[in-house]
Amino acid sequence: MDRLLTEIGLFAPAVVFNIYFAAASIPLGFVMAVFLALGKNSTNPLISRLSRGYIYAFRGSPLFIQFFMVYSLALSFNVGVWKPLGISWFVLHPLFIGPLVLVLNTAAYTAEIFYGALRAVPRGEVEAARAYGMSRRQQFRHVIWPNLIRLAWPAYTNEVVFLFHATAIVYFALPVIGQQKDLMITAKELFERDYNAFLHFSVAALYFLAVSLVVFFLFGLVYQRLMRHLPATPGMRFAPKWIR
Amino acid sequence: MMDDVNFWLGYLTNGKHLTWYASFQFTIFAAVVGGSLAVVFGLIGATLKNSRFWPLRLIGSTYSSIVRGVPDVLFFLFFPLAFEQGVEWVMASQVCTPDTIAAQSAAWPPCKEANWFLGTPEYLILASVSLGLVYGAFATNVIHGAMRSVPRGQLEAARAYGMTARQVLWRIHIRQMWIYALPGLSNVWMLIVKATSLLSLLQIADIVLWADRLGAPNFLPAVGLVHEDWRWRYYLVLFVFYILVTLVSERAFAALMRRAGRGILVEAR
Numbered sequence: 001m002d003r004l005l006t007e008i009g010l011f012a013p014a015v016v017f018n019i020y021f022a023a024a025s026i027p028l029g030f031v032m033a034v035f036l037a038l039g040k041n042s043t044n045p046l047i048s049r050l051s052r053g054y055i056y057a058f059r060g061s062p063l064f065i066q067f068f069m070v071y072s073l074a075l076s077f078n079v080g081v082w083k084p085l086g087i088s089w090f091v092l093h094p095l096f097i098g099p100l101v102l103v104l105n106t107a108a109y110t111a112e113i114f115y116g117a118l119r120a121v122p123r124g125e126v127e128a129a130r131a132y133g134m135s136r137r138q139q140f141r142h143v144i145w146p147n148l149i150r151l152a153w154p155a156y157t158n159e160v161v162f163l164f165h166a167t168a169i170v171y172f173a174l175p176v177i178g179q180q181k182d183l184m185i186t187a188k189e190l191f192e193r194d195y196n197a198f199l200h201f202s203v204a205a206l207y208f209l210a211v212s213l214v215v216f217f218l219f220g221l222v223y224q225r226l227m228r229h230l231p232a233t234p235g236m237r238f239a240p241k242w243i244r
Numbered sequence: 245m246m247d248d249v250n251f252w253l254g255y256l257t258n259g260k261h262l263t264w265y266a267s268f269q270f271t272i273f274a275a276v277v278g279g280s281l282a283v284v285f286g287l288i289g290a291t292l293k294n295s296r297f298w299p300l301r302l303i304g305s306t307y308s309s310i311v312r313g314v315p316d317v318l319f320f321l322f323f324p325l326a327f328e329q330g331v332e333w334v335m336a337s338q339v340c341t342p343d344t345i346a347a348q349s350a351a352w353p354p355c356k357e358a359n360w361f362l363g364t365p366e367y368l369i370l371a372s373v374s375l376g377l378v379y380g381a382f383a384t385n386v387i388h389g390a391m392r393s394v395p396r397g398q399l400e401a402a403r404a405y406g407m408t409a410r411q412v413l414w415r416i417h418i419r420q421m422w423i424y425a426l427p428g429l430s431n432v433w434m435l436i437v438k439a440t441s442l443l444s445l446l447q448i449a450d451i452v453l454w455a456d457r458l459g460a461p462n463f464l465p466a467v468g469l470v471h472e473d474w475r476w477r478y479y480l481v482l483f484v485f486y487i488l489v490t491l492v493s494e495r496a497f498a499a500l501m502r503r504a505g506r507g508i509l510v511e512a513r
Contacts, residue, residue, distance in 0.1 A: 056487070056490075057483075057487055059490075060434075060486060060487040060490035060491070061438070061482075061483050061486040061487050061490070062438040062439070062440075062441035062442075062486055063438070064438075064441040064442055064452070065441050065452070065479060065482050065483050065486060066483070068452070068455075068456070068475070068479045069476055069479035069480060069482075069483055072459065072473070072475035072476040072479055073476040075473060075475070075476075076472075076473050076475075076476055165314070165315035165316070166315070168315040168317045168318055169315075169317050169442070172317070172442075172445060184315075184317065184318065184321075187318075188321070191325070193351075194351045194352075195329070195350075195351050195352035196351075197322060197325040197326050197329055198326060201318060201321070201322040201325075201326075204318060205313075205314040205318055205319075205322075208313070208314050208315055208318065209310075209313045209314060212313060
């Protein structure tokens with residue numbers, strides 16, 4: 001029992017890195033996803049095709065490869081661009097590259113969710129808004145967006161949890177600098193020291209489970225707030241939507 | 245011009261590149277075996293979840309919720325290591341004597357004789373099994389949901405014809421379940437394909453590891469610098485490869501869907 005508590009203490013600084021990676025990429029990914037979803041739904045064939053292609057490419061390839069690709073691309077520009085500008089310490093830092101790739105990745109997945117929700121916005125409401133003489137901006141602000149976010153929220157919650165799980169592979173693709181270790185690297189190093197796979201990996205798993213539950217709880221609160229106009233707040237249903 | 249063509253033909257067919265092309269077999273093996281095992285584990289998990297006996301039901305739902313609740317890479321690393329240690333523990337109880345245990349200085353295995361060395365084939369099989377276990381948990385949920393969406397009337401009609409419970413399950417329930425499960429299983433398959441990129445974490449010299457080795461700056465004493473850092477080009481090839489696999493899989497699942505949907509009304513789907 002004592003051993004378990006010290007172990008949980010050892011992992012506490014590590015979980016900060018996972019939370020940082022997720023927290024740094026969620027807001028930007030969200031904004032980018034809204035634009036990508038609107039782009040995919042656009043009537044302009046060029047914009048529509050570009051967003052469609054981007055979403056397909058980043059949903060259709062492994063995050064692990066995306067990490068390697070972006071990092072090696074950044075490395076190859078190092079001598080020519082980053083070094084002369086004096087920003088290579090920043091651009092090549094895992095704490096920058098990690099969120100960058102996660103943003104690119106989660107934007108594609110989230111955009112697909114938002115696009116699905118955009119298609120599910122009730123036609124009649126949009127027509128009514130148009131009949132009231134609302135401009136396109138007003139239509140989006142007052143009719144489409146409130147519907148979209150409510151339809152997409154349960155699936156978006158799952159995506160956020162998946163993103164948090166995806167932070168586990170950041171340091172398998174990027175170099176570990178000093179003591180900046182996330183949960184997986186900590187578990188792996190402790191395992192290599194005393195070969196106790198069951199203890200170290202279970203504690204890392206516990207941390208992942210705990211943070212996921214917190215995310216579910218917080219996003220559930222937001223969902224209740226979003227749905228406050230309905231007489232009986234519908235419970236959030238995750239079960240069929242677990243797969244992204 | 246001709247020199248260029250000759251250079252590229254020679255470069256792309258040198259020994260290291262041929263090894264790279266050959267290493268695609270590991271990825272394909274892991275995807276196919278992992279995918280098949282995921283369906284098997286999914287069927288077992290869904291059966292457990294549907295069981296009338298509550299401990300079995302508890303096992304089924306615990307399996308599907310715990311494994312999905314942690315990152316796939318964690319379980320992917322944990323399972324082979326834990327399995328190896330389990331085997332070594334059993335071996336140690338057979339072959340170790342107090343003397344050899346006292347002679348062992350490392351923390352694991354208990355004695356040198358109980359060491360089980362894992363090569364690429366063993367790791368590949370363990371990796372496939374852990375892929376199957378992880379994504380079997382996802383498939384469990386998909387199949388469990390699909391079993392519940394088969395119209396009740398169909399099952400009642402089968403029972404009314406006098407079929408036994410086993411016949412209803414195999415001839416009606418599972419046959420009609422596929423049409424509801426296929427969209428979800430297609431998602432699981434895409435996840436498995438993407439997870440095969442993690443094989444290099446288990447010391448398997450797969451396509452990712454070789455792309456890294458081939459792309460690294462290449463210096464030969466006889467010719468000088470052959471190429472500088474080309475890693476991003478190799479990763480771009482893998483990026484495109486995985487997108488193409490996704491594209492082909494989508495087509496294949498669309499065809500499967502059409503085939504599984506024969507004779508079922510479109511509205512019923």
